[in-house]
Amino acid sequence: MSTKIITWQVIQGSDLLFVNWGSEVIVYNSLSGETHQMDVFSATVLEQLMSNNYIEEALLRDICRLYSLDNNSENQQLIALIINNFDQLGLIEPCY
């Protein structure tokens, strides 16, 4: 049995506005009309997803490069958690 690899993208048609207030970022999704609060790291992941469609592994690689982080299981779990949160919040969707 193989695990399906999902490519993620920011939800089509959404226009995300970012406001950075130090350690916290507010993101407004003009498509849903919802406002979200997140830390700077999560906001960077979202901005990365705005620039490209990503599978989780490639996203981890690019984020680790950007932040000079180790590409290890701990960071892999963190990216997986952030992706799951973004999916739940309707900020991203699978790209088919």
Place this chain on the structure above:
Amino acid sequence: MKLRQLGSGNLVKQAASKEGVCLDIGAFCVRVKSNEIVFLETLAFLYQDFPILPSDTFADFHIVIKRPKGVRRYLKPQVIFVTDGQQPFEPFPLSHAFPLFEWGLNWCIARRSHQYLMLHAAVVEKNGKALILPALPGSGKSTLSAALAMNGWRFLSDEFTMIRPQDGKILPIPRPTPLKNASIQVIKDTFLNAEMGPLFPKTRKGTVAHLRPPKQSVEQLKEAVLPELLIFPKFQANTEIQLNLLNKPYVVFKLASNAFNYELMGRTGFELVKNMTSSCRCYNLTYSRFDQVLPLLDDLLMQNV
């Protein structure tokens, strides 16, 4: 012409006419029709300094205060609120016609004025700087804004902070402030020059009396102002005054949930809330005494940091 200059006889005649009376309340024009004398007397007292406009003026809201048909015209008489031919509320006792008018007008503004971002907040101004007091019912915002209005601040609104998208300025609607229960006596005792309308006991909010807005505030009802301070007040008896600086993201969420139409306004609503939060100093305030809170708010406004 001001409402008081119309005279009671002419007011009764004009309010009963097809055109009614067009009141300029600042951000809006309200056309009022009624032949209920007691209601009109209260209107004439509490809105005495407001301008009346020519009858062919475009009115934002058309309101009729009248008795219902049938037996309740005469037996334990009631009164209904009609706007644009609709009756959105159950009848009130005739004696509560004025609170019905005020609550009905609030309802009209909240439902239809989506050209502005509307916060559920009182707002006052001094030295060209607005202090916004967003709060839940029961937090003491009406009492505090009334006290500020009686203490040298310009009163813009007790209920709505109307923000104009074009420039982020706040438009005044300096209507009478509905004080409730213990607040009525507190304001009367503290400010001997406070002028109030009649007491309305046993309303859904308890006993209500309306504070007449200061004449100077009504004269400036076309002067919009930029916000400077955002303070979330909470009255808590027998506590020391406390002022806590708030972080900006928290304020964005507080304002988004406080606004009547944040989501409806979409990106414009977000931009207005963001800009206001960025430019204002934002605090939580817990207070119990006017002699502490009034000087503190004066000082805070002057600090300009």
